[in-house]
Structures are given as C-alpha cells and as structure tokens.
Amino acid sequence: MAIAQETKAHTHPKMKISSRSIVLWVGVVFMVVFCLAPALWQVLTSFKTNAAISALPTIYFPSFSDLTWDHYTSLGAGFWRYVFNSALVSLLSTLLCLGLGAPAAYTLARIKLPGESLILGGILIVSLFPYVLLFLGLLEIVKFVGLGNNYLALIVPYSAINLPLTILVLRSFFQQLPRDLEDSAKMDGYSTVQMLLKIMIPLTIPALVTTGILAFIFAWNEFIFALTFVTRDAMKTIPVAVAQIGGSSVYEIPYGPIAAATVVGTLPLLVLVLFFQRRIVQGITAGAVKG
Structure with missing residues (x-):
C-alpha cells in the first residue's frame, strides 16, 4: 500500500x-x-x-x-513606384556606406596613424551630431551642384550620415580578429586588398549585416531630405508619399489609406529584419565577447 x-x-x-x-x-x-x-x-x-x-x-x-480591402486597392499601382524608390535609395546608400566604411575601419584598426585619437574623436562627434542640423548646408550644396530631383541627392547624404557609425562598429570587430590571420595571408602572397576582401570581411559578416540594416532602415524612413531634395512625384520615397496622401476634401483625414500605406511600407523592413535576425543578434553580441 x-x-x-x-x-x-x-x-x-x-x-x-x-x-x-x-x-x-x-x-x-x-x-x-x-x-x-x-x-x-x-x-x-x-x-x-x-x-x-x-x-x-x-x-x-x-x-x-x-x-x-478598399484602403489597399485605393493606393493604386503607382504606390509600388514609391516602394521601388525607397528600396533603390536605401540599398545603394547602404552598399556605398559599407564599401567605404569597411576599408576605413580596417585602416584605423590595423595602422597607427598620426593623430589617430583625434580622427576617432571626430568620427564619434559626427556620429552623435543631429543630422537635421545639416539640412540647410546640404540644401545649398544640392542646389549648387544641381542634384535636385536626383537619386544621388539622397544616396550621398544618407551614406555620409551612416558612415561614422559603420566605421566605429567595424573597427571594433577588426580589432578583435587575431593578427595571425593576416600574417599567414601575407605569407601566402595575399595583397592587402585580397586579404581584406577574402579573409577579413567574411569574418565580420555579422557586423556588416547589423550596420547595413541600421543604415538601410535610416534611409528607408528618412523624411526631411527626401521631402526637400526630391520634388518630382515619380521619384518620391514612401515616407513622403504617405505624408501626402489626401482625402476627398481638405477637412477629411484618410486614416484608412494612410494606415494601409504605412503597413505596406513597413513590411519590407519587417521581412528584412526577420530574415537576418540571427546575423543581427550575432553582430550585437559578438562585440561584447572576445576570444
């Protein structure tokens, strides 16, 4: 029992x-x-x-x-043109930012430059500087160069704004990589460019993905520059297109179409983050672990 x-x-x-x-x-x-x-x-x-x-x-x-479903159908096929504009500007600015930031970060991580602390301090200050305060100066430059209603008027500023953060993040990753890898590559006949492209950058993929997604999201969501530098309707990005959705009268706020447009404009970012979520976590956590 x-x-x-x-x-x-x-x-x-x-x-x-x-x-x-x-x-x-x-x-x-x-x-x-x-x-x-x-x-x-x-x-x-x-x-x-x-x-x-x-x-x-x-x-x-x-x-x-x-x-x-009427709010989604009311957006029309032309709304996908705005999605394409945002994707093009965001992708090109991200690639340009990573293409310039990776070599610069590797240089700062491996080469002892005169005034290195001043260079790093300047990069840090620029990364913390409110980019909105650059608006008037960039507007004059765009007008002087004649880049109005041109994708470059958005691609170049977005890349420049995201470049300091990219350099700082990638530099910390390059510093954690052992120098023995580079010594072995040099003994095998690799040039500096080959070593950077074939050995160092593949080892920093998590950092590249993390900084790349941050740069992509910034370019996708930016509003002030996109509203001012590009006024042609066919070249507008999603934030500007959503802000300019109007109702049947001046006093009507089209909440439904605006909500539908924001959902459509957010879905690509959601898919991007979900697809690269493992790389993002690796990029965030790897910087805190050495060895």
Missing part, C-alpha cells in the same frame, strides 16, 4: 508556481502588448471601413462587415 501511494505521488507531482514566475510572465506579456499594440492597431485600421474607423465608441473588435 505504501509503495502504491509513493508511486502515485511520483506520478502526479504537485505543480508549484512561484510568485516570482507569475510576476515575470505578467511583465513579459505587458511589454509585448505595449510594444505591439500600436502596430496591431495600425494594421486593424488599414482593414476597417471608414464608418468603423470613425464610429463612437471605438470598435476594437470589428465584425466581418466592418472589414474591407
């Missing part, structure tokens, strides 16, 4: 849930809801009819009759 009771006790152990675990899970759920609620509300608004959007009290859980 005692053996049977002991077996039963082992078969059905008592579940003990500590108050600390409950508080932890409540906090996690609260943070997830707090972070995702605005995005989910935007998605829900993009599918709600105009009557459901303006209804009082607010409809938080609409029925099927309150949902529609």
Whole structure:
C-alpha cells in the first residue's frame, strides 16, 4: 500500500508556481502588448471601413462587415513606384556606406596613424551630431551642384550620415580578429586588398549585416531630405508619399489609406529584419565577447 501511494505521488507531482514566475510572465506579456499594440492597431485600421474607423465608441473588435480591402486597392499601382524608390535609395546608400566604411575601419584598426585619437574623436562627434542640423548646408550644396530631383541627392547624404557609425562598429570587430590571420595571408602572397576582401570581411559578416540594416532602415524612413531634395512625384520615397496622401476634401483625414500605406511600407523592413535576425543578434553580441 505504501509503495502504491509513493508511486502515485511520483506520478502526479504537485505543480508549484512561484510568485516570482507569475510576476515575470505578467511583465513579459505587458511589454509585448505595449510594444505591439500600436502596430496591431495600425494594421486593424488599414482593414476597417471608414464608418468603423470613425464610429463612437471605438470598435476594437470589428465584425466581418466592418472589414474591407478598399484602403489597399485605393493606393493604386503607382504606390509600388514609391516602394521601388525607397528600396533603390536605401540599398545603394547602404552598399556605398559599407564599401567605404569597411576599408576605413580596417585602416584605423590595423595602422597607427598620426593623430589617430583625434580622427576617432571626430568620427564619434559626427556620429552623435543631429543630422537635421545639416539640412540647410546640404540644401545649398544640392542646389549648387544641381542634384535636385536626383537619386544621388539622397544616396550621398544618407551614406555620409551612416558612415561614422559603420566605421566605429567595424573597427571594433577588426580589432578583435587575431593578427595571425593576416600574417599567414601575407605569407601566402595575399595583397592587402585580397586579404581584406577574402579573409577579413567574411569574418565580420555579422557586423556588416547589423550596420547595413541600421543604415538601410535610416534611409528607408528618412523624411526631411527626401521631402526637400526630391520634388518630382515619380521619384518620391514612401515616407513622403504617405505624408501626402489626401482625402476627398481638405477637412477629411484618410486614416484608412494612410494606415494601409504605412503597413505596406513597413513590411519590407519587417521581412528584412526577420530574415537576418540571427546575423543581427550575432553582430550585437559578438562585440561584447572576445576570444
């Protein structure tokens, strides 16, 4: 009898849930809801009819009759032109930033330059400088050079703004790589350029992905430069196109089409981050671990 009771006790152990675990899970759920609620509300608004959007009290859980695809179809095929413009500008500026930043970071990591501390200090100051304050100066340069309504008017400033951060991040990664790799490559006849392209850069892929995505997101979301430097409708980027969506009258705010446009404009970034999430985590954590 005692053996049977002991077996039963082992078969059905008592579940003990500590108050600390409950508080932890409540906090996690609260943070997830707090972070995702605005995005989910935007998605829900993009599918709600105009009557459901303006209804009082607010409809938080609409029925099927309150949902529609009209806001997405109202964007038209021309909206994909704005997506293409944002993708082109963001991709080219990111590639230019990484193409210039990687050699510069490797140089600062391996070569003792005169005034190196001043150079690094200047790069750090520029990376912290509010880029909006550069607006008037860049506007005069764009007008003087004649780059208005040209993709280069956005690609070059975006690359320059993201370049200091790229150099600082990649330099820290290059410093962690052992010099024995470079010595072995030189003994095998590699030139400096070959060694950088075939050995050093592949080892810093996580850092390249992390800084590249940050540069891409900045270029994708930037508004002030894109609004001023490019005024031709066919060359506008997504932030400008969304801001200029209008209703049927001056007094109408088209919440539905605006929500649909923001959802369409955010999806590429979401897919990009999800696709490279492992590389991003590696790039963020690798800088804190040596060896």
